[in-house]
Amino acid sequence: MKSAFIASTALLSVLLSACALADDDCSEPVSDWQPRETLRQNVExxxxxxxxxxxxxxxxxxxxxxxxxxxxxxxRYAPASLRLRSLQINFGDDGDAGDYLAQPAHE
Known part of the structure; x- marks a missing residue:
């Protein structure tokens, strides 16, 4: 009985971790994607x-x-909506995260 519980718990944890990893992928239809150049212009x-x-x-x-x-x-951006999904920044020695905590200024 105890080994069945351990086996089912192990299986459940494997399935849950697989689901969590699948969430990292984007699944928007290619026909809805915006051009890469649009993303480039937006972030610049x-x-x-x-x-x-x-x-x-x-x-x-x-x-x-x-x-x-x-x-x-x-x-990482969703290609159709161009919504930011993840961001990693390697700050230099004098790096400051303050720029990324506020909304960007619009001209």
């Missing part, structure tokens, strides 16, 4: 980022570049 205008590369990864746009202070950026 809104955030002042310099984009080095945009590629498709797990159905999402994966952007690599630097912010206006030279910090390395890796971001």
């Amino acid at each position: 205008q809104q955030w002042g980022w310099s984009v080095q590369r945009i590629k498709v990864d797990d159905g999402c746009y994966k952007l690599k570049g630097t912010d206006r202070k030279g910090n390395a950026i890796e971001a």
